[in-house]
Amino acid sequence: MNKDSQMRAAINQKLIEMGERERLKELLRTKLVECGWKDQMKAHCKDVIREKGLEHVTVEDLVTEVTPKGRALVPDSVKKELLQRIRAFLAQHATL
Amino acid sequence: MKMENMLFSGPDPTKLEGLVHDIYSELVDDACLGLCFEVHRAVKQGYFFLDETDQESMKEFEIVDQPGVDIFGQVYNQWKNKECECPNCKRLIAASRFAPHLEKCLGMGRNSSRIANRRLATNNNVSKSESDQEDNDDLNDNDWSYGAEKKAKKRKSDKNQNSPRRSKSLKHKNGELGSNITSEPYKFSSQYNYNPGVNYETLGPDEVRSLLTTQCGVISEHTKKMCTRSQRCPQHTDEQRRAVRVFLLGPSAPPFPDAGATTVENDSFDIPDTQTLMHRLQWEDSPDISPADSASSKASTNHSDSRKPKKKKPTSGLSSGGVGSLTGGSSSSSSSSSQINVSLANKKKRPKLSAPLIPTIYNELN
Numbered sequence: 001m002n003k004d005s006q007m008r009a010a011i012n013q014k015l016i017e018m019g020e021r022e023r024l025k026e027l028l029r030t031k032l033v034e035c036g037w038k039d040q041m042k043a044h045c046k047d048v049i050r051e052k053g054l055e056h057v058t059v060e061d062l063v064t065e066v067t068p069k070g071r072a073l074v075p076d077s078v079k080k081e082l083l084q085r086i087r088a089f090l091a092q093h094a095t096l
Numbered sequence: 097m098k099m100e101n102m103l104f105s106g107p108d109p110t111k112l113e114g115l116v117h118d119i120y121s122e123l124v125d126d127a128c129l130g131l132c133f134e135v136h137r138a139v140k141q142g143y144f145f146l147d148e149t150d151q152e153s154m155k156e157f158e159i160v161d162q163p164g165v166d167i168f169g170q171v172y173n174q175w176k177n178k179e180c181e182c183p184n185c186k187r188l189i190a191a192s193r194f195a196p197h198l199e200k201c202l203g204m205g206r207n208s209s210r211i212a213n214r215r216l217a218t219n220n221n222v223s224k225s226e227s228d229q230e231d232n233d234d235l236n237d238n239d240w241s242y243g244a245e246k247k248a249k250k251r252k253s254d255k256n257q258n259s260p261r262r263s264k265s266l267k268h269k270n271g272e273l274g275s276n277i278t279s280e281p282y283k284f285s286s287q288y289n290y291n292p293g294v295n296y297e298t299l300g301p302d303e304v305r306s307l308l309t310t311q312c313g314v315i316s317e318h319t320k321k322m323c324t325r326s327q328r329c330p331q332h333t334d335e336q337r338r339a340v341r342v343f344l345l346g347p348s349a350p351p352f353p354d355a356g357a358t359t360v361e362n363d364s365f366d367i368p369d370t371q372t373l374m375h376r377l378q379w380e381d382s383p384d385i386s387p388a389d390s391a392s393s394k395a396s397t398n399h400s401d402s403r404k405p406k407k408k409k410p411t412s413g414l415s416s417g418g419v420g421s422l423t424g425g426s427s428s429s430s431s432s433s434s435q436i437n438v439s440l441a442n443k444k445k446r447p448k449l450s451a452p453l454i455p456t457i458y459n460e461l462n
Contacts, residue, residue, distance in 0.1 A: 004111070011115065021123075028123050029130075038131065045135045049144070057139055062132040070128035071121065082123065086116045 011090065020089050024082065031078045037070075044069055304344050314340050 015021040032038055048065045049057050138144035160169040178191040184201045307313060312323040314332040322340075323332060 008115065008118075011119075015119070024123055025126060028127055032127060041128070041131055042135065045131075046145075049135075049139055054139060057136065059132055059136045062136055063129060066132055067125060067128045070131070071124055074124055079120065082120055083116055086119050090112065090116065 014093055015089070018089075018093075024085060027085070028078070028082055031081070032074065035075050035078060037073055037075070037078075040073055041066060041070055308341055308344065312337055313344075315343075 012021075015024075045062060045066060048062060052061060135144065159167045161167070162169075165171060179188040180191055180194045181187070182189050182194070182197060182201055184198070189197045307322070307324075310327075312325045312327055312329040312332055314323045314336045315321070316323065323329060325331070327337065
């Protein structure tokens with residue numbers, strides 16, 4: 001268990017060090033904007049905000065309300081591409 | 097190093113796959129969190145709902161997509177009837193003519209000052225002399241400075257202001273006025289100088305009278321219009337002028353100002369005079385000619401003349417010639433007759449132009 005978390009931290013560090021994490025984030029963002037995910041999410045945010053009232057909205061509320069839907073709404077193609085990129089990265093650095 | 101060892105040591109690919117999915121979900125959560133921050137900030141700054149409007153206004157300003165209609169649902173051919181109010185003179189100008197009007201009204205452009213001056217002159221109705229007007233013109237031209245460069249040009253052109261080109265342009269201006277006037281024949285009084293002709297049928301008696309006191313007025317045979325030159329115009333004879341006055345003003349007409357010796361000569365050209373001439377020739381052939389007879393003949397000529405009301409001095413050149421021959425005695429009747437013949441020939445030549453007019457005038461008078 002300890003070993004597993006160790007490995008996880010090591011991989012994350014590697015991702016950040018290499019800048020791959022930033023690249024992946026940017027890729028995901030553009031893909032999500034392209035496929036309309038962002039507009040859908042914004043519409044959902046509006047509903048949430050109307051429900052709560054404009055003055056009483058907090059970031060925590062938004063995150064808890066929005067994140068599950070956000071995860072679900074990511075298109076399969078985007079998800080597949082991203083997973084592929086991560087796998088390739090891991091394989092590349094595992095073989096080194 | 098360490099990681100590689102671990103990865104290699106970690107034999108099960110399911111663990112690796114779980115790791116990949118974890119990384120992925122982390123990324124997605126990051127994206128969601130970023131979006132949440134963005135939205136929250138927008139809400140708190142108050143610009144989140146800016147792109148939304150209420151349903152009523154959405155309906156009201158819905159974009160119309162129909163043929164023949166613009167996006168506001170208006171027929172777009174109506175621009176033709178649009179009129180704009182000139183900010184300078186407050187008149188309504190058709191939109192298509194607005195730009196040219198503004199150019200003239202505001203005093204931009206090449207001819208504007210001239211036009212403005214003309215308008216001022218007509219408005220004030222001041223009979224300025226041409227030189228006065230010209231001075232004003234120059235003044236305005238200099239006042240208006242389009243730029244330093246243009247001003248320099250103006251200076252240059254100012255030097256040429258006394259050149260004939262300038263006076264020519266002024267004349268042209270007057271010519272324009274005259275042609276404008278012909279379209280409205282009732283306003284002929286001031287610009288008769290360049291007026292090609294006035295239709296006398298459209299004028300009232302007073303206008304005719306005033307016109308005839310100032311200008312030639314002879315009616316052209318071709319255009320049926322009156323000559324508008326001065327009374328001394330070289331194109332028409334005094335005889336013609338007088339005949340026209342008789343024709344238009346009737347017997348009570350004031351005498352033609354030039355009625356003098358020349359007109360008296362012209363009087364003799366008409367049928368009764370030639371008849372008396374024939375009588376005279378016969379009398380002179382006969383030896384027993386008496387002063388009484390000549391007086392009677394004179395009276396007859398006077399009588400015939402009196403029917404023409406304009407003549408103040410009905411003593412015709414013919415009758416005086418007759419008297420002259422009488423006073424000279426019967427020295428040479430042939431010479432006097434030849435003299436008369438010569439004078440007759442002269443007279444026949446001179447009033448040629450008015451010849452077809454005069455009989456009609458007399459018919460009317462009788």
